[in-house]
């Protein structure tokens with residue numbers, strides 16, 4: 001079976017982890033500081049605060065920006081539920097706004113319409129599947145209403161928008177290093193930001209409200225959302241290979257797109273001003289469920305991200321939301337393997353599987 005994801009752990013990761021284990025410094029420490037600095041630099045941002053996962057990175061960013069009870073955060077209903085859960089964990093409420101059908105990201109026109117009508121305290125832009133949202137338009141709205149723009153970059157390590165790296169496009173950006181992501185630390189996350197106040201608040205929040213210099217004066221109530229040094233060691237090795245991983249994903253995506261040109265499926269779009277990093281290579285087809293089953297029978301794994309929009313999840317059933325583009329996308333999307341370890345034969349097998357399915361119907 002060609003898997004939908006295949007985390008790559010090499011000898012470098014193992015050696016670095018062994019060094020950390022030998023050092024005895026297993027929890028927070030210099031290894032985590034080094035990873036924060038290196039990853040922030042990769043994103044073109046000034047500072048990074050490592051966290052235990054992507055969800056805690058998002059929660060931490062809201063706390064650091066003082067978004068909480070009584071606040072409303074505009075976001076996409078077409079994301080992993082963590083985007084919305086983090087808003088609620090901070091005590092705020094998500095306000096779901098529909099997506100653009102081409103990019104699967106927030107539709108800035110729809111955001112504009114909502115922000116004109118209602119009080120909104122922040123925007124959370126998800127860069128779904130590794131394609132940056134339309135950040136210029138969202139920045140303009142955030143600027144006009146003087147509210148922060150937060151990036152949910154959990155799926156978009158290395159992506160760019162008009163030449164600028166994801167992670168440096170708003171007031172704060174949050175990444176996940178879950179094993180299926182474009183780079184991993186096992187479990188892990190990071191908040192990156194150019195704002196000193198946000199970095200300081202975030203570093204304190206993940207460490208029980210301690211001031212940066214440490215000690216036992218707790219200036220706010222916080223959490224233990226710290227990253228371990230073991231995770232940071234894996235992350236530092238992965239970060240060195242991230243540019244190669246991104247290029248391999250982009251090459252695989254280009255081959256899939258050209259191989260699928262004669263089929264009826266809609267392949268992913270990459271607007272000229274953006275660099276897609278293909279965390280997922282997601283096609284659209286009205287035959288989605290039958291195709292997924294056929295591929296499975298023929299040795300090709302696939303995934304549906306996400307079958308249920310967040311506003312239709314039981315935990316969010318009381319929210320009001322008109323998101324027909326999202327609802328249709330949820331019925332039609334299918335993600336195909338695009339990870340760096342695919343071989344030329346694997347890609348042929350995927351393309352042939354889809355062509356055969358169409359021919360036999």
Ligand SMILES: Cc1ncc(COP(=O)(O)O)c(C=O)c1O
Nearest residue numbers: 053054055080082083154176178
């Ligand atoms: C868009 C998005 N946001 C947030 C998260 C949460 O990250 P984590 O699973 O590391 O908590 C994920 C990861 O699954 C994600 O895909």
